[in-house]
Amino acid sequence: MSRIGKREIIIPENVSVNIETNKIKVNGKHGLLERELSNLLKINLKDNKILIEINKQTKQANQLHGLSRVLIQNMVTGVDKKFYKILIAEGVGYRFQVEKKLLTLNVGFTNPVKFEIPNDLEVKLESNTKIIINGIDKEKVGLFAAKIRDIRPPEPYKGKGILYDGEKIIRKVGKTGR
Structure with a gap:
């Protein structure tokens, strides 16, 4: 399991996040970003925090865990501050x-x-x-x-x-x- 992937992403007040199965949409004051992530991962949204979990422990899922977390963090940061x-x-x-x-x-x-x-x-x-x-x-x-x-x-x-x-x-x- 990735150490980076375990950390939760805190969503700022002026940013909204929509999650549909493995597709995430992040909307903020500077625009809208969307990205499709692997179905090996599960994205949870709980009180302004995003947590990424692995569905099934495989080598590829472990590799994508930290990467996906950083990509979502960059989306949240990008729509809030360029x-x-x-x-x-x-x-x-x-x-x-x-x-x-x-x-x-x-x-x-x-x-x-x-x-x-x-x-x-x-x-x-x-x-x-x-x-x-x-x-x-x-x-x-x-x-x-x-x-x-x-x-x-x-x-x-x-x-x-x-x-x-x-x-x-x-x-x-x-x-x-x-």
């Missing part, structure tokens, strides 16, 4: 541009790289080199940020690239001339 990721473009001429639902990256390629911003995410341009990605679904925020970062990950010699806020790049020493 999740965000901050990306910074380091390098000469590297910059971001946001126009309606289009994110444009100028990161050293001949042509700018364009991304369509998903409907459930919000991208704010704090400066030319810094963007904030907001959303209620932690998974989608992280995937979109990772997709942007993969275009030009930070390199260890000059430190150029797109990096997360607070990310430390371990710098390498370049070649020494004779």
